[in-house]
Amino acid sequence: MVSLQKGQTVRLEKSGGGTLTRVAMGLGWDVRKAKGLLGMFAGGGSGDIDLDASCLLYDANRRLVDEIWFRQLASKDGSIVHSGDNRTGAGDGDDETINVDLSRLPASVQTLVFTVNSFQGDTFDRIANAYCRLIDLTNGKELARYDLTGSGSHTGQVMAKLTRGAGGWDMKALGERTTGRTFHDMTGVIETTL
Template identity: 35%
Template sequence: MAINLQKGQRISLEKSNGSKLQNICVGINWGAIEKKGMFGFGKSKEAVDLDASCALFNENKQLVDVVYFGSLKSKDGAVKHSGDDLTGDMGGDDGLDNEVITLDFSQLNPAVNYVAFVLNSFRGHDFGTIPFASIRIYEGTPKRVNEVFATYDIANGSGFAGHVSMVMGVFYKKNGEWKFNAIGEPTKDKKLEETVNTVTQSYL
């Protein structure tokens, strides 16, 4: 059952056979900006540094932990970051994710009630200027995609131009069941800390 959520849709993470989803990945694939040379001769590539991050909150919406390029694993070991990609694809779209964050619900600290995924453009490159940038939130592992929940095309999607930060989505626990809210909203924030504050105020 392929689910491709639109912005703002929510789903339960229980599969049709009654089993629960355990392993979730958030993958980001993007390209460097191509610039024309002087007088139109030649082309150069400008590196783009997008940063996927994950913020964990308790039921009182207090921040418990943040996984990002400077801290690649949550304290409980449930969330892992593949590492910082500072450039994007320099030779065109290779179809592979440049950064992946994995989430294993079975290892998650029981006190965690919300797991939010955000994206920031570290050097302030406007999403609208990046030649391609797509996000996939899916069940599986970085090497095996079982089922995609949500995809966002932030290079071409309306509303993303003029922004350097966004909230991708939030997993939240309700009556002991994990559900997913596909947010996909750009924010006016410039830095990760500001984006985490926006999540706390508006998306939990």
């Protein structure tokens, strides 16, 4: 497993070599717990946070081909499936997962961009232990992880992208902070990462 830093790229391949066929992008987070009476009165650390993971598919001309998010849980061709909307971040492990069958993606799809946003407008100041990770679904092994935690007034991040190359796929950790209730509000920042 590779722990990525912002801007770092890693070649995606099976641990024993060979081409990846099925992967999942997992997103996890917790509500930051405020300490002491100040936290109680300030409202920090209480309540749930609804983060939403999305996957956007682009062709070689940087045109949006398809979008997978809480209002469309599968790509038009069925190669990408979203686990569904988790509105709390409660529990251990991945809170939302997007499964991708790379072998079934149309050849025209060159880039997958993964985003996260706070639909209710909660800022990342209230979020702890946030991460995205890529898993090889054929064996369950974690291939790469990117830590999203970092205080700030942003409500979204362009997490990572997968890019198709001659020999397979590369993953790049983006970590671009932005604002928006859905990925639609983040389009300008997303397009700069393509």
